[in-house]
Amino acid sequence: MLCGTGYTPEQIKTISGHDNNCLENLNSKTLPKDLNYPSMITSAGRANFARTVTNVGIANLTYKAIITSPSNLRISVTPETLSFSFLHEKQSFVVETDARASKNNYVISGSLVWYDGIHTVRSSIVVHLKGNATGI
Structure with a gap:
């Protein structure tokens, strides 16, 4: 890297x-954005982040994606659910971001939470746009 x-x-x-x-x-x-870290940061209006997670809990868990973001940051995740059948099983997903700077805000943040009804796994997502960068 x-x-x-x-x-x-x-x-x-x-x-x-x-x-x-x-x-x-x-x-x-x-690229630093492609490291398999929980947090995701980019300086581009549009970006993709590929991540792989490992089940460290019990078998037969399904996590659903919950996305939180302001209106000028669109975040999507594919797939929207991760189902684990056994301990140490790996699953991959892709997060896509599309951001637009507002008048005085060039740093935009949101989050992705994987939730199974009991456990939450949170990833912060930060977009730092420069100048007049636009997306969306």
Whole structure:
């Protein structure tokens, strides 16, 4: 991931503690938005985030997506439900965002909550638009 952000080899070694030849990793550049972290952030009006989650609870759970966002941020998730049959099962989903800056607000936030009736798993979603960026 550090190779894809423009850091020099010396800076990467300082951050990671390891020598890394980014030339060997040219085809495997990972953008920070594509790291499999719960939170999602972008500076683009439109963006897609692919995520994979692992069931650490009991078997036979189904989580439903609940999205919260202001009117100038559309968020959708596919699929809208995740059904787990066994412990440590993995499921993947994609979050799509489409944002429009308001007059004085270029940082827009929302959230995605996976809810099974008892447990909640929350992901924050932040869009930082620059200048006159528009979407929606």
